Amino acid sequence: GAGVSQTPSNKVTEKGKYVELRCDPISGHTALYWYRQSLGQGPEFLIYFQGTGAADDSGLPNDRFFAVRPEGSVSTLKIQRTERGDSAVYLCASSLNIQETQYFGPGTRLLVL
Amino acid sequence: QKEVEQNSGPLSVPEGAIASLNCTYSDRVSQSFFWYRQYSGKSPELIMSIYSNGDKEDGRFTAQLNKASQYVSLLIRDSQPSDSATYLCAVLTYNAGNMLTFGGGTRLMVKP
Numbered sequence: 720g721a722g723v724s725q726t727p728s729n730k731v732t733e734k735g736k737y738v739e740l741r742c743d744p745i746s747g748h749t750a751l752y753w754y755r756q757s758l759g760q761g762p763e764f765l766i767y768f769q770g771t772g773a774a775d776d777s778g779l780p781n782d783r784f785f786a787v788r789p790e791g792s793v794s795t796l797k798i799q800r801t802e803r804g805d806s807a808v809y810l811c812a813s814s815l816n817i818q819e820t821q822y823f824g825p826g827t828r829l830l831v832l
Numbered sequence: 833q834k835e836v837e838q839n840s841g842p843l844s845v846p847e848g849a850i851a852s853l854n855c856t857y858s859d860r861v862s863q864s865f866f867w868y869r870q871y872s873g874k875s876p877e878l879i880m881s882i883y884s885n886g887d888k889e890d891g892r893f894t895a896q897l898n899k900a901s902q903y904v905s906l907l908i909r910d911s912q913p914s915d916s917a918t919y920l921c922a923v924l925t926y927n928a929g930n931m932l933t934f935g936g937g938t939r940l941m942v943k944p
Contacts, residue, residue, distance in 0.1 A: 761934030
């Protein structure tokens, strides 16, 4: 079946702009996770959803970052007033339920100029 | 703060040899452990999961877990050039959130 999909695959924006990154999880997976990976480092947790609600957003770096999952399926990560330090690969993962194996999408490579 | 430590490498092994990748973690109550493989420019791909002490084998891959020593390893037998990638160790601790905590990854190079 289809895996986790993410759009866009690449996004180039200017400092101060607003961006939205989309994640479509594996069908039937109730848990959805966002991670951020900088060059040469392992992924770092941002936020995860169980169903429609954000169960843990402790990894969001500041209030410029926000994520939603209004119908319990597709999720959007929103970044306001982007900064050059936001440049990274944003990875989405989903699992059948919490505590189950997480499967990653291809990621969105964000570059803030 | 939960930490997962890996040697960044690169670890270089000849084709056909055994590659041994190691990982230590700081949270004693961590329950689930995963190895992901990541090719350059690609996303992490699950290789192995392990939940209890001992060895778990899947084809050329063997994961080893020692909770007393807070140590998990991945052995790759008969290494192939196509195994050249970064290997990420990840830990899941149920009562401290359900997110994965990753190490920085070990870069493996298998030379023909």
